[in-house]
Amino acid sequence: MRADGGVPGALLAPALVSLMGARLGRPGGWRSLLRTLRRHEDADVREAALDTITHCE
Numbered sequence: 001m002r003a004d005g006g007v008p009g010a011l012l013a014p015a016l017v018s019l020m021g022a023r024l025g026r027p028g029g030w031r032s033l034l035r036t037l038r039r040h041e042d043a044d045v046r047e048a049a050l051d052t053i054t055h056c057e
């Protein structure tokens with residue numbers, strides 16, 4: 001999945017990162033995608049990515 005694939009795809013990406021990243025052990029590509037989404041030009045995408053929890057402490 002590409003982070004620059006438009007707003008609808010970018011809005012879905014954080015959920016996929018959260019669900020599948022945990023199952024796959026958080027591979028580097030997923031973390032990189034989430035960091036990219038956290039800098040997305042669309043505010044809704046940024047917010048969704050920032051709200052994505054990748055590790056519970």
